[in-house]
Amino acid sequence: MECTVQKLGRLAGISTRTLRYYDEIGILKPARINSSGYRIYGSKEVDRLQQILFYRELGLSLDDIKENVMSPDFDGIKALKEHREKLLEKRKLLDKLIANVDNTIAFQEGRVTMTDKEKFEGFKQNLIDENEKKYGKEIREKYGENQVVRSNQKVKNMTQEQYAHVEKLSADIIETLKAAYAAGDPAGELAQKAVDLHRQWLCYFWDSYSKEAHAGIAQMYVCDPRFTEYYDKHQPGLAVFLRDAVNIYTGTKK
Amino acid sequence: MECTVQKLGRLAGISTRTLRYYDEIGILKPARINSSGYRIYGSKEVDRLQQILFYRELGLSLDDIKENVMSPDFDGIKALKEHREKLLEKRKLLDKLIANVDNTIAFQEGRVTMTDKEKFEGFKQNLIDENEKKYGKEIREKYGENQVVRSNQKVKNMTQEQYAHVEKLSADIIETLKAAYAAGDPAGELAQKAVDLHRQWLCYFWDSYSKEAHAGIAQMYVCDPRFTEYYDKHQPGLAVFLRDAVNIYTGTKK
DNA sequence: ATTGACATTGACGTTACGTAAAGGTATATA
DNA sequence: TATATACCTTTACGTAACGTCAATGTCAAT
Missing domain, CATH: 1.10.1660.10 (Multidrug-efflux Transporter Regulator; Chain: A; Domain 2)
Incomplete structure (x- = not known):
């Protein structure tokens, strides 16, 4: 032996x-x-x-x-569970890396001319800077440093198509919302479609989506005059209407 | 500057x-x-x-x-795509690790009594040893050293439920196959269901599934008398029938 | 006695830096 | 002018888990 x-x-x-x-x-x-x-x-x-x-x-x-x-006095299960958490963390990082690489490939394959590319980079930087200047502090306070950093990184990594899609979404949200407002029912099909567009839009900036956060943002649109104005300038009452529709969408009633 | x-x-x-x-x-x-x-x-x-x-x-x-x-003369896209492949490989490994850890946790949380656990470990070791003794050399020659080692490792890491599932699959394959043979059509529903069970069974031992490998194994069942015997003892002609059904399933005709 | 298979310790290489240690330089101030 | 300080330099060890020599000793068989 x-x-x-x-x-x-x-x-x-x-x-x-x-x-x-x-x-x-x-x-x-x-x-x-x-x-x-x-x-x-x-x-x-x-x-x-x-x-x-x-x-x-x-x-x-x-x-x-x-x-x-x-x-x-070794607790095998506890050790393994801790280890599991570490592995999941690693995978999350890997997923982000892969997503970034994908975006970069997509962007470069877009065969954007150098000047267009620079312009686009400029746009993105502007978008970030504007957001920072206007809402940076508030968002930081409300959602913590991390959310803002990650949101900015997401914007930085957007491809041109994605960027265009975001702008189209913004426009579609307003359009659909106005039509829904005319119909008058925040639980109606049009209103819920608008909210879904809004969710998609948020997902371009958020690292992870949750109904609670969505409802929170909607509430902020009503409370914060800058956001209220952004919606109400298209149609007075739109911010409140959106919030109600979001609350129905997310099942958050208060 | x-x-x-x-x-x-x-x-x-x-x-x-x-x-x-x-x-x-x-x-x-x-x-x-x-x-x-x-x-x-x-x-x-x-x-x-x-x-x-x-x-x-x-x-x-x-x-x-x-x-x-x-x-x-740097090709950014090519480099990134290669890099992407590496990252995907890494993630695959990570996924496997996590799955193994999960299985281990599940197994340990199953609160198997020590003797049962030992018995089970013994079973597994037996399964590996038997396989090694009987087919080790052939499989090594046909599929390379790595496949065997990994297959053994997969068996080692099986939980008790998984092990039971494998045994049930073996029985189901034979059952279904016999019924299909009686029906007579290797392209029929029963036969194809048997092949799908067989695929599931293989996935318990294989690291990665491919149609080519599946078809190859089926061919081996016909060529190697030990395997032929395993199937034909239930019903003469079953090995050939299985191979034909697998070829239809995998779309491999020769 | 030699050969070949096996054993030992020691030490460098791997990645992308962090962190001293030991010492030179530029500048403002007492 | 001496000194504090803030910067700069090179050298070198530490990191994780071994792979890979190198130099050398041991065991069994021929």
Whole structure:
């Protein structure tokens, strides 16, 4: 039942270097060392190695394995759940990266002329700057620093098509809203369609959509004169109407 | 328009160490070095740094940036698409990791008694050993070392439910297949349902499914007497029937 | 005695910097 | 003019988990 590095390595499918390293960092010490200085492992060490490799395959660091897994009062499920959270975080970051790369490819494949591209970049920067100047502080206060930063990053990464789509959405929202207002029913088909457009519009700026936040924004349109004016200049009462329609859409009644 | 490390660092939001490092690896050299040995950067270097940081944010390594991005005949889109592939690979790995962690948590939360768990572990080890002894060499030759190792790992990480599901699938395949054989049409509904079950069964052992591999396995069932026997013992002619049905399912005709 | 397979320790390389340490330079002020 | 300070320089270790030599010792068989 005793074996030396190479046998154990072959048994477990790892290199001898790995075993020496595990000895070095103290995560798996041999049972004893023979007179020639060879590492001799017993069956207890084999089991321990199995466990180490199991958690290693799940992506835990050797440090985590050493500190958590190997201690006697180890809560495997808790450790794994924490690890899971880390992995999900990583995936979220990866998803963002991929989305950014996609956008960049789309933008570059748009074969925009250099001047157009510059103009477009300028537009985007303007959009961000304007938003910052006008509403930056308020939005920061209401939604926290992160939301603003991410919103700005989303705008920066927009492609020209997306940018055009945002502008079209803005116009469509007003159009549909006006028609719905004429119909008079915030629960009606037209009004709800307008709200859905509004949701799409928000999703261009928001990292994650939630009904609560949507309802909150709608309420802000009524409370904040700058936003009220933006809607009411097209049709007095439009901001209130939009808020009511959003509340119905999101199922938020208060 | 000239500046030294700290100004440029503040301008770009990076540390002076980073700039020195970029100088060291040759990705961004200062325009000149003044009499005191200070690094002096010009506007050309600012532009270059912007580009570097842009691609860095997309997750490219400095090496890739240096080799591809900075060369005059650089194809930005190609580089980004390659990078995108790498990112997708990474995400696939992450997804697998997360799935494994989830399975482990589920398994451990199942509060299996220790003896049951050990029994189950033993089963799994048996399954692996049996497979190895019986078909290991052949599968290795046909599908390469990696497929076998990964298949074994997949089995090792199965939860008890999954294991039960695999066994049920095996039985269902035979059942459905026999009924389909009685009906006589490999393109019929029953036969195709059997093939779909077979595909599900394969996905428990395979890392990635492909129609080609599925068709290949089906062909092997006919060519290899051990596999032929496994199916034909239930009903002579079943192996050939399954192969025909699989070929129709996968659209592989030869 | 030699050979070949195995063992040992030591040390460098990997990525993109962070973080000292030890010391030179430019500038404003006491 | 001495000094405080704010900047600059190079050198070098640390990071995670080993891979890959290099130099050298041990064991079994021929």
